[in-house]
Amino acid sequence: MRKNMPLIDTHVHIDYYSSPHQIAKSYEQNKIYTFFVTNLPEVFEKLHYDFQSYKYVRICLGYHPQVCSEFPLDKQLFRKCALHTKYIGEVGLDFKNEHVDIINKQIDAFEFITTPEFNTNKIYSIHSKHTEDIILEILKKNKVKHAILHWYTGKLSTLDKLVNEGYYFSLNPKMTTSQNALKRIERIPPQRILFETDGPFIKYNNELILPNHIQKAYNDFELIIPNFQEIVFQNFRRLLLERDLKNESRM
Template sequence: MTYIDFHVHIDHYPKPVEIANQYEKNKIYALFVTNLPELFEKHSISFKNYKYVRLAIGYHPELTGEFPFKRDLFDRLVGSTNYIGEVGIDLSRGNKFTKNEQLDNFSFITQEKYNKGKIYSIHSKDAEDEVIEILIQNKVEQAVFHWYSGKVSTLEKIVNNNYMFSVNYGMKKSKKGQRVLSQIPNDLLLFETDGPFVRFNSQLTTPLLIPEIYSLFENEYTNFKETVMKNFKRMLIMRELEDLKHSK
């Protein structure tokens, strides 16, 4: 493996199987995040035999007011994957009215009975402090903040707890995103496309464009490709060690 994409919504592409096959053919590790447990269940059969595409069980916080969180289904399915995402809290305009429910759901999803041996892909828009508080409270050991856009002071708290960040091309296009990029330590860095929602030069982001996008991050990070892969491998080793520790 030479590249990774740690947060991509494959089922939102016009031809999801074609995209998944591109990841496989090019040996690019992809974390296929889902927005509901029902969608994880739906896709788990179609994508179970992929080597490089890994399916994560998720519940997107922006859907809280529209789709009730099926806790029983999550509980039944979460044991079949090592990855949980996209999950988190979103308190941006239009989502604040479900704040209490979101906090309760995220606390449930990250509780100790689920988080051991799991890696989380976290949504935290305008709720970074609430997210980090719950992660620490529930003793979550491995979490990756997807497209972090919060305060530098909270970012420092995330760093102090050794949680990671997945960065994407969209972050390079704003001053705030560039400021965040400048604050992320090399050893906590991963890459994501967040495809198909983040486009590259007005194109639909596909696995074939990932090498070119990687090259653009060399301005912010020396040896970006090597650094990301090193961090990714270390994260997987830590997950395996954690899983082993809790299986005894």
């Protein structure tokens, strides 16, 4: 592993921490390149000004499928917010225990969010629980180029198809404790692997996961994937370059 290789965290719910600004400052001070995902455009609109001066932190414009039944997507606001970011997440589909009307609303929202109006030069962080086939279908239909499958738990056959489309997969420490998750980790080519904490929704050694745990988590992954830290950094760098970013030192 190269000395001083930067750390990456591609999926953090910063607004769910009790002290979000303190956590954000820790990411910035530790020079961890980080995507703060949001669940609603309204949350993005509220937060993105708070962190716009940060070098290592980016706020993602999101609409989580699990909020669909309570908060209809404000398409006008989403369109407005999309002008201020190159990152979209958390978005996707999740049909568990949902009525057909909500399922249809989720599909309508995800199709809207992934249209060419928004997907040019943007990176998506995608929730695909038990919906990986329709996720793939919509991504292909809308010709989405740059996507990260967050905490992928779907079929291995669909994983292979997502890999063939050039998409990435973000792995978190919780996945190392599950045999099913380990099967998926083994299936993902090294050049498609990224890292996430999904903080604060997972724990690390029975503690709320924080930025100061991330290096330790990387070290744990080294036991499964040699040179994990370098692999993640090089993949992250490539993803930014694939998105036609001219200077990889900027996010």
